[in-house]
Amino acid sequence: xxxxxxxxxxxxxxxxxxxxxxxxxxxxxxxxxxxxxxxxxxxxxxxxxxxxxxxxxxxxxxxxxxxxxxxxxxxxxxxxxxxxxxxxxxxxxxxxxxxxxxxxxxxxxxxxxxxxxxxxxxxxxxxxxxxxxxxxxxxxxxxxxxxxxxxxxxxxxxxxxxxxxxxxxxxxxxxxxxxxxxxxxxxxxxxxxxxxxxxxxxxxxxxxxxxxxxxxxxxxxxxxxxxxxxxxxxxxxxxxxxxxxxxxxxxxxxxxxxxxxxxxxxxxxxxxxxxxxxxxxxxxxxxxxxxxxxxxxxxxxxxxxxxxxxxxxxxxxxxxxxxxxxxxxxxxxxxxxxxxxxxxxxxxxxxxxxxxxxxxxxxxxxxxxxxxxxxxxxxxxxxxxxxxxxxxxxxxxxxxxxxxxxxxxxxxxxxxxxxxxxxxxxxxxxxxxxxxxxxxxxxxxxxxxxxxxxxxxxxxxxxxxxxxxxxxxxxxxxxxxxxxxxxxxxxxxxxxxxxxxxxxxxxxxxxxxxxxxxxxxxxxxxxxxxxxxxxxxxxxxxxxxxxxxxxxxxxxxxxxxxxxxxxxxxxxxxxxxxxxxxxxxxxxxxxxxxxxxxxxxxxxxxxxxxxxxxxxxxxxxxxxxxxxxxxxxxxxxxxxxxxxxxxxxxxxxxxxxx
Amino acid sequence: xxxxxxxxxxxxxxxxxxxxxxxxxxxxxxxxxxxxxxxxxxxxxxxxxxxxxxxxxxxxxxxxxxxxxxxxxxxxxxxxxxxxxxxxxxxxxxxxxxxxxxxxxxxxxxxxxxxxxxxxxxxxxxxxxxxxxxxxxxxxxxxxxxxxxxxxxxxxxxxxxxxxxxxxxxxxxxxxxxxxxxxxxxxxxxxxxxxxxxxxxx
Numbered sequence: 009x010x011x012x013x014x015x016x017x018x019x020x021x022x023x024x025x026x027x028x029x030x031x032x033x034x035x036x037x038x039x040x041x042x043x044x045x046x047x048x049x050x051x052x053x054x055x056x057x058x059x060x061x062x063x064x065x066x067x068x069x070x071x072x073x074x075x076x077x078x079x080x081x082x083x084x085x086x087x088x089x090x091x092x093x094x095x096x097x098x099x100x101x102x103x104x105x106x107x108x109x110x111x112x113x114x115x116x117x118x119x120x121x122x123x124x125x126x127x128x129x130x131x132x133x134x135x136x137x138x139x140x141x142x143x144x145x146x147x148x149x150x151x152x153x154x155x156x157x158x159x160x161x162x163x164x165x166x167x168x169x170x171x172x173x174x175x176x177x178x179x180x181x182x183x184x185x186x187x188x189x190x191x192x193x194x195x196x197x198x199x200x201x202x203x204x205x206x207x208x209x210x211x212x213x214x215x216x217x218x219x220x221x222x223x224x225x226x227x228x229x230x231x232x233x234x235x236x237x238x239x240x241x242x243x244x245x246x247x248x249x250x251x252x253x254x255x256x257x258x259x260x261x262x263x264x265x266x267x268x269x270x271x272x273x274x275x276x277x278x279x280x281x282x283x284x285x286x287x288x289x290x291x292x293x294x295x296x297x298x299x300x301x302x303x304x305x306x307x308x309x310x311x312x313x314x315x316x317x318x319x320x321x322x323x324x325x326x327x328x329x330x331x332x333x334x335x336x337x338x339x340x341x342x343x344x345x346x347x348x349x350x351x352x353x354x355x356x357x358x359x360x361x362x363x364x365x366x367x368x369x370x371x372x373x374x375x376x377x378x379x380x381x382x383x384x385x386x387x388x389x390x391x392x393x394x395x396x397x398x399x400x401x402x403x404x405x406x407x408x409x410x411x412x413x414x415x416x417x418x419x420x421x422x423x424x425x426x427x428x429x430x431x432x433x434x435x436x437x438x439x440x441x442x443x444x445x446x447x448x449x450x451x452x453x454x455x456x457x458x459x460x461x462x463x464x465x466x467x468x469x470x471x472x473x474x475x476x477x478x479x480x481x482x483x484x485x486x487x488x489x490x491x492x493x494x495x496x497x498x499x500x501x502x503x504x505x506x507x508x509x510x511x512x513x514x515x516x517x518x519x520x521x522x523x524x525x526x527x528x529x530x531x532x533x534x535x536x537x538x539x540x541x542x543x544x545x546x547x548x549x550x551x552x553x554x555x556x557x558x559x560x561x562x563x564x565x566x567x568x569x570x571x572x573x574x575x576x577x578x579x580x581x582x583x584x585x586x587x588x589x590x591x592x593x594x595x596x597x598x599x600x601x602x603x604x605x606x607x608x609x610x611x612x613x614x615x616x617x618x619x620x621x622x623x624x625x626x627x628x629x630x631x632x633x634x635x636x637x638x639x640x641x642x643x644x645x646x647x648x649x650x651x652x653x654x655x656x657x658x659x660x661x662x663x664x665x666x
Numbered sequence: 667x668x669x670x671x672x673x674x675x676x677x678x679x680x681x682x683x684x685x686x687x688x689x690x691x692x693x694x695x696x697x698x699x700x701x702x703x704x705x706x707x708x709x710x711x712x713x714x715x716x717x718x719x720x721x722x723x724x725x726x727x728x729x730x731x732x733x734x735x736x737x738x739x740x741x742x743x744x745x746x747x748x749x750x751x752x753x754x755x756x757x758x759x760x761x762x763x764x765x766x767x768x769x770x771x772x773x774x775x776x777x778x779x780x781x782x783x784x785x786x787x788x789x790x791x792x793x794x795x796x797x798x799x800x801x802x803x804x805x806x807x808x809x810x811x812x813x814x815x816x817x818x819x820x821x822x823x824x825x826x827x828x829x830x831x832x833x834x835x836x837x838x839x840x841x842x843x844x845x846x847x848x849x850x851x852x853x854x855x856x857x858x859x860x861x862x863x864x865x866x867x868x
Contacts, residue, residue, distance in 0.1 A: 057802070058808065058824055063811050063812055066814045425712075425733050426711075427729065573817040574816050576816045578814070578816045578817060578818070579793070579819075580712050581712065581793070582752075582759075584793065584817055585756075585762070587816075609783075612751075615751075619728050620728060620756070622712070622714065
């Protein structure tokens with residue numbers, strides 16, 4: 009790699025030591041591997057020791073230290089654009105001047121709304137993460153067809169975020185009638201144009217059919233999957249273009265920020281969040297208000313607020329749906345939080361591997377800044393606040409709060425061992441308040457509608473709604489939003505449509521590799537932080553895996569431990585060695601080498617790991633195993649004593665033929 | 667500033683602000699076992715062998731003594747059924763890697779740890795990080811570091827620096843709780859086959 013090019017990359021980040029990870033990422037992306045000479049040069053130029061550069065270069069699996077011929081790059085799934093390019097490309101909305109007061113904001117909103125013709129046809133196409141590559145073809149086809157019919161000026165095409173019902177995607181919704189087509193292909197586009205947009209006819213074969221009643225349902229909002237959800241956070245996903253701040257403003261966006269800045273003191277905002285009993289959606293369910301208060305009251309002028317958009321939990325994809333599909337809702341929550349806490353610098357820590365997500369975040373930030381909703385003197389209130397984007401590049405442990413903060417500092421993402429909360433001493437030892445994407449998105453809602461209203465939704469201890477990603481052996485894979493208190497049965501069999509291929513439900517598993525499995529008999533339990541924790545199945549971030557009768561719980565737990573052996577930092581003994589040995593034992597059991605005493609040994613390791621590991625990843629790494637021991641002990645015993653896999657899944661054991 | 671009165675295994679002590687349980691225990695003559703601790707280095711909290719029971723405001727929790735700061739009315743118990751169980755397990759997990767290490771064997775005897783409880787994967791290194799941290803914090807050479815992650819995390823000498831610095835130093839070797847066998851191996855490897863040691867992290 010050209011030495012000058014390395015200099016250019018380093019200069020782009022102003023040679024800051026904290027930009028080490030970003031610099032290595034840029035080099036990896038261009039060069040597909042990190043030659044040793046390049047690493048040395050980076051070390052010299054950034055003033056970071058070669059040892060630390062190596063530590064980081066070997067810790068993340070995105071980086072390669074040997075030449076990669078056809079390197080499967082995690083970085084650019086399809087033509088990734090740099091933030092600046094993205095901003096240039098989508099800079100469509102010209103603004104005369106920035107907004108300087110709450111009334112200016114309302115005026116702008118009215119202006120946007122008055123120019124919008126609610127009768128103008130609009131084609132909304134879901135274009136969320138992971139789907140945007142595929143759905144790009146549909147968007148292109150529509151553009152082509154509009155040109156052919158000379159309708160470019162009369163019909164709007166809107167690429168939206170994820171609609172949630174991924175099983176039936178891609179979705180095309182035609183407004184104002186809200187005609188909804190499912191599983192659309194580019195080949196369907198000419199027909200949709202001529203039939204639906206020109207002749208106003210509904211194409212029966214593309215309409216959703218209710219599998220229970222056989223009924224054809226034309227309007228999206230009347231499809232049970234949508235009708236039966238409570239869409240406070242995701243409701244606008246099908247309606248707005250996430251790349252357009254005007255779309256967000258048209259639906260009342262940033263009104264909560266104006267209310268907070270001009271009608272409330274920071275203390276009142278904090279009080280409102282506390283009264284609402286908003287609990288962290290990232291896994292722990294810790295009250296967000298108390299955490300904010302700790303950071304607010306912690307000594308020191310400089311304070312940080314952070315959006316945790318790491319979403320490393322296997323099977324979790326709801327935060328991506330929200331942050332990609334409606335980035336301003338998260339940003340608005342963050343700015344309000346910063347105001348309440350007294351922070352002037354925020355960070356969004358998110359995934360590197362989802363280009364659509366990054367593009368939308370960068371655009372949202374630049375648009376908000378241009379409009380005076382971010383940066384200096386926000387809305388003329390005198391409040392200053394800036395946001396930087398930092399990327400995770402592929403290790404699960406960096407979702408842990410203190411590891412995440414070290415990563416923002418440009419260091420290896422190892423959890424901080426000290427007994428000081430990050431809300432008191434986090435990034436660069438400054439008080440740092442970290443909340444997950446979904447938690448932040450709840451904030452504007454609470455400010456707009458009030459804590460009283462918010463408290464009316466949910467259970468005694470868990471208020472509001474929860475996003476869940478449904479996957480596994482379930483008919484409807486996708487993202488759902490339901491109020492706390494919803495029985496799990498309604499989620500799995502109602503929204504989820506039950507188990508495919510006529511199989512029976514065996515268990516549902518929450519929270520990925522650090523969660524827990526509930527047996528089918530407990531399916532009537534309500535969705536609730538504390539209730540499910542008591543049942544040994546913490547909600548976690550909200551990945552809900554549905555397991556049918558063919559699932560071997562031992563195999564499942566083995567796969568979680570395998571994941572953790574590769575995704576932990578490896579610093580402390582209980583986690584690194586405990587996980588290694590638990591995996592060894594389960595591997596033996598699934599391969600017919602299980603022996604008397606294995607269960608007791610697993611219990612003993614699990615106990616020690618749970619009590620003595622350094623960070624929360626380690627301490628919860630045995631949680632899935634403990635739930636298996638609680639609910640599926642007989643299955644484990646059959647593997648050990650009878651060398652039999654009741655689910656007929658382990659191929660080394662009796663009956664394992666599948 | 668008010669006095670910080672703490673009680674460790676029944677022995678009372680007036681501790682100073684910023685002290686850890688480990689330091690306070692030493693002052694009253696209570697020994698807490700450690701593997702990754704060295705006074706001249708920053709506390710690391712990796713081996714967790716120094717786990718003790720700490721009671722604060724009526725709540726008992728298990729904490730790493732090398733890192734937990736003393737606070738008012740703290741009551742510490744350094745040996746209990748629970749603590750011993752944790753230490754025994756930690757030692758057994760480590761003995762799978764370094765079954766002949768004398769320091770581990772001594773501790774194993776104390777806590778009744780069985781060196782054959784887990785299948786051997788003799789890599790000799792127990793990842794205490796003493797060599798890595800000594801070289802970085804005291805010698806300021808950073809000739810050795812950790813590479814990789816999770817269960818594949820390893821120590822690795824950086825050939826370019828090691829060839830200059832290590833031959834006449836090796837001060838990190840005596841700190842090693844497992845007789846520096848792995849360190850000697852990876853150092854030799856780094857010096858003899860610099861390229862391979864670099865790629866072994868892949």
